[in-house]
Amino acid sequence: MFRFIWGQLRGRAGRSVALLAGVLVATTGFVVLTGATTTSRLEVTGAVERNTRAAYDILVRPPGARTPLEAERRLVRPNYLSGLYGGITLKQYEQVQAVAGVNVAAPIAMLGYSTSYVPVSIDLTDAVDPSLDRQVIRIDPAYVAERGLSAAPGKPTYVYVTRRPLIHADFDPNTPDSARYTDGRVYSVSEACGPVPREVQPDGTSRPVCDPRTAVVEGNPGWSERELWAVVSARLLPDGRFEVTPGPLWRNSPLDSTPTTTTDRLVLEKLLTVPFLLAAVDPDAEQRLVGLADAVVDGRPLNPADTLVDDTPPGFFPQRSVPxxxxxxxxxxxxxxxxxxxxxxxxxxxxxxxxLEKTLGQATGIPAGDRQVDLTESYQALLARGLGADGIGFGCCRGQIQVLAQPGAVDYERGPDETLRVARASPPDPAIFGDRNDPWTLPRPALSDDFGFREVRRLVVPADNALHSWNAVGVFDPNKLTGFGELSKVPLETYEPPTAEGADDPSRAALGGQPLLPSGNPAGYLSAPPLVLTTLESVPKLLEASNWANTRAPISAIRVRAADVDGYSERSAERVRLIAERIATETGLDVDITLGSSPAPQTVELPAGSFGRPDLRLTENWSALGVASVITKAVDRKSAALFLLVLVVCVLFLGNAVTAAVRDRRPQLATLSCLGWPARRIGALILGEVTLLGLAAGLLAVGLAFPLGAALGIGIDWRRALLAVPVALLLTLVAGLTPALRAARAHPAAALRPPVATARWVRRPRTLPGLALINLIRTPGRTLLGAAALAIGVAALTLVTAAAWAFEGAIVGSLLGDAVSLSVRSADAMAAIATVLLGAAAVADVLYLNIRDRSAELATLRATGWTDAALGRLIGYEGLLLGALGAVAGAGLGLGGAAWLVGDLPPALVLVAATVALTGVLVTCIAALVPAALLRRLPTAQLLAQE
Known part of the structure; x- marks a missing residue:
């Protein structure tokens, strides 16, 4: 039997080689494409595992902290801690710690915004005219933020520069009505305007240079810094240097007894009121979670035992501070x-x-230049002076906590396109940051007078005749905190400041191509992260007599890291799910699994501000929960779909080739049947031939898989390469089974029937397209086979597109998903191209066989006067009709499968299917050109003689 099979293969070498090539193409394509899909899956899962490493796996918040918008979209808003002040008790925290599998449970208690001073330096030297005996330099400030789009104007500061001597007071609180000056004389303070500098006149008398800051200090400074104005005095010495009182503008008030100094530059230090969000943490838990102690770059880390202390300087007013x-x-x-x-x-x-103010405001002036000072540079210059450089509440680095501002969450209005529009809140009460009846509060920040988007509450710490403040014992760098993946750290990372990019050209142009950052307005849209940290131990003592409703439940959130979890995997996901379920059951708190989360850009419309900022359309990163799980499930579904599609296309391609080979041997098979061959032996002959070809193709595919995979950048190991042999045998057996059974069951007389029958029920054609249609109807089996081959190609390409659509549709919208989707497009494109090529090859083979079986008929037409061009048009019309039938059927099948795979039928997929169908028709017409060109080689005389 084997020798007979080998002889048959050698005797029909052309068809055997063609069939071998078909099996080789299908087998190699299957191995390479499945390798590409597997490689793509490994890349995706590897990317997911690498980029879902986060600081914590579970986020625990008070009941009701999850907003409806977050719950609906499975998102967590940026800076989810903003607006969340307490709600979790210490007992609940202990319950979370006790849950089996919890490695770290790090609590954080949000307290509110504390205000602090940051001095900024303005060099006035070049604005001074040295030829004048006396002059005033007027400084008109504008407090800028939001990439310069917001500019809040403030009252001016005046620097009086005189060549005449200045004398200064040595103020004694015990004698508030008088003060001894540096000339040794005692002057009445109450009759003048306070213990202000006095200018010595040519006649020896002196005149006070009034300063409104004396009234501010005595009348309590709890108002906007935009309303603060001052008159500062400096002497211009004969040698061109200046005699000044050093220090910040607020520090060198007329009440201070700071000695004067001589300097080459006239520099005004003005104090900006800056809000810092204050939070309390457990230092040990924070160290284990993010390495807080390791991120300290100056001073010392927090000690868990740090608490409220009395640090009143000798002879000064009472002060209490928290480290x-x-x-x-x-x-x-x-x-x-x-x-x-x-x-x-x-x-x-x-x-x-x-x-004073009216006279100076109406004075005629000469422009003397502009200055611009950056807050970050000024803050870092303050840090450079060293911690503890100033111990009376205005230096580095302290902030008042007499009154804390607690802004709430932002409300959104949703547009028809799912764009979020920020809703404005009611204007904040100016007394939120303190009022003039409280001597210890600082002026409210300038930008807090802008429109707000958050309701602001006021947390009051009872003064008890003492100044309460935070006192920096160390400085930490948030960039040194550990444990975050690049595609998952924002915005769930506690200390990461939020940013928002322009979402359209006008917004990007307004922002200068830079992201929008927090402005310093606690009621503003973007909220700064908690960047001043104290200890949980200090909270009860600090706030025991405050008006805070959550004194007994101070914790705002607990960040939980599960034990034995390092990156995302199915095992890790299930372990974290069980821990989260136990926490929710035992505590009743809101629990979100943050393992496998990633930033998800949301479009936000921000209304214009009151200080110049226009309406902005922004793209802001929210956190999408469970992205890693969605990605891994989607890639598994896509891989299974692509495996199945490639397998089906290969089987149909081979089935068409084997069927054509059997059809070509009908006379021989009929002769063998007449000679007494049983049906099973004829079937075994067909299967034996295709099996032998399949084995040879499989062995050749093993050798081709490695270089082809290397050329395409696909990892194919030896196990996958050896898989080509059983795959080739399986494909050929499955493809050859039906033709073998048909050949075995066929009656010997069937070989005498013409391969092309007459269509008796159709009308006589009058046009060339009509004749082409009749020709297709005369061979319904072959027509359906050709149409099915093309339909499979079109359906496969549509389904491949749908699989990619379903995959990307399931994961895009997050940074991790966007990055992963890019990595799988090459494999998807390769699978799509391969299915189309296999389908096109099958169509070309059917058209070629069609012409060969009808060669005598075509020769007769040529003999009766038909030109080669007319015959070519006839074949072209047949190809066009065949292509239209297959393309429409394939598009319908593809859309049905796409609807099942995606769960919907988006208009874009319908457009894809239509495009693929048109491409299929075009491919069929092109394929028809090849067999049509063979018409010239038909031996007309020989064919007519045989007939």
Whole structure:
């Protein structure tokens, strides 16, 4: 039997080689494509595991903390801690710690915004005209933020520069009505305007240079820094240097007894009021979670036992402070712009306080330049002075906590296109940051006068005749915190400042191509992260008599890391799910699994501000929960779909080839049947031939798989390469089974029937397309086979597109999903191209056989006067009709499968199917050109003689 099979293969070498090539193409394609799909899956799962390493796996919040929008979209908003002040008790925290499988449970208690001073330096030297005896330099400030789009104007500061001597007071609180000055004389303070500098006149008398800050200090400074104005005095010495009182503008108030100094530059230090979000943590848990102690770059880490202490300087008013870590950068976009004007005729000495501001404001001025100061640079310059450089509450680095501002969450209005529009909140109460009846509060930040998007509450710490503040014992760098993947750290990372990119061209142009950052307005849209940290131990003592409703439940959130979990995997996901379920059951708190989360861009419309910022359309990163799980499940479904599609296309391609080979041997098989061969032996002959070809193709595919995989960048190991042999045998057996059975069951007389029958029920054609249609109807089996081959190609390409659509549709919208989807497109494209090529090859084979079986008929047409061009058009019309039938059927099948795979039928997929169908028709017409070109080689005389 084997020798007979081998002889048959050698005797029909052309058809055997063609069939061998078909099996080889199908087998190699299957091995390479499945290798590409597997490689793609490994790349995806590897990318997921690498980029889902987060600081914590579970987020625990108070009941009701999850907003409806978060629950609906399975998202967590940026800076989810903003607006969340307490709600979890210490007992619940202990319950979370006790859950089996919890490795680290790190609590954080949000307290609110504390205000602190940051000095900014404005160099006025070049604005001074050294030829003038007396002059005033006017500084008009604008507090800028949001990439310069918001500019809040403030009252001016005046620097009086005189060549005449200045004398200064040595103020004694025990004698508030008088003060001894540096000339040795005692002057009445109450009759003047406070213990202000006095300018010595040519006749030896002196006149006070009034300063409104004396009234501010005595009348309590709890108002906006935009309303603060001052008059500062400096002497221009004959050698061109300046005699000044050093220090920040607020520090060198007339009440201080700071000695004067001589300097080459006239520099004004103005104090900006900056809000810092204060939070309390467990230092040990925070160290285990993110390495907080290791991120300290100056000073010392927090000690768990750090608590409220009395640090009143000798002879000073009472002070109590909590030790804190402060950030090494404020993460606020802000600064100061100053317009300088020289007032050469202004002479403030001797003017009464009620006339001072009016007189200076109406003075004629000469522009003297502009200055711009960056908040971050000024803050880092303050840090460079060293911790503890100033112990009276205004230096590095402290902030008042007499009054804390607690902004709530943002409300959104959803547009028809799912865009989120930020809803404005009611204007904040100016007294939120303190009022003039509280001597310890600082002015409210300038940008807090802008429109707000959060309701702000006020947390009051009872003064008890003492100044309460936080005092930095160390500085930490948030960038040194560990444990975050690049595609998963924002915005679930506690200390990462939020950013928002422009979502359209006008917004990007307004922002100068840079992201929008927090402005320093606690009620603003973007909320700064908690970057001043104290200990949980200090909270009860600090707030025991406050008006805070959550004194007994101070914890805002607990971040949980599960034991034995390092990156995302199915095992890790199930372990984390069980732990989260236990936490929710035992505590009743809101629990979200953050393992496998990734930033998900959301489009947000931000209304215009009151200080110049226009309407902005922004793209903001929220956190999509469970992205890793969705990705891995989607890639498994896509891989299974592609495996099945490639397998089906290969089987149909081979089935068509084997059927054609059997059809070509009908006379021989009929002769063998007449000679007494039983049906099973004829079937075994067919299967034996295709099996032998399949074995040879499989062995050849083993050798081709490695170089082809290397050329395409696909990893194929020896196990996958050896898989080509059983795959080839299986494909050929499955493809040859039906033709073998048909050949075995066929009656010998069937070989005498013409391969092309007459279609008796159709009308006589009058056009060339009509004749082409009749020809297709005359061979319904072959027509359906050709149409099915093309339909499979079109359906396969549509389904491949749908699989990619389903995969990407399931994961896009997050940064991790977007990155992963890019890595699988090459494999998807390769699978799609391969299915189309296999389908096109099958169509070309059917058209070729069609022409060969009808060669005598075509020769007769040529003999009766038909030209080769007319015959070519006839074949072209047949190909066009065959292509239309297969393309429409394939598009319908593909859309049905796509609807099942995607769960919907998006208009884009319908467009894809239509495009693929048109491409299929075009491919069929092109394929028809090849057999049509063979018409010229038909031996007309020989064929007619045989007939």
């Amino acid at each position: 804190a870590l402060t950030t090494n950068r404020p993460y606020l976009d802000g600064g100061l712009q100053a317009r300088l004007t020289r007032l050469p005729a202004a002479q403030p000495a001797g003017l009464p306080p009620d006339a």
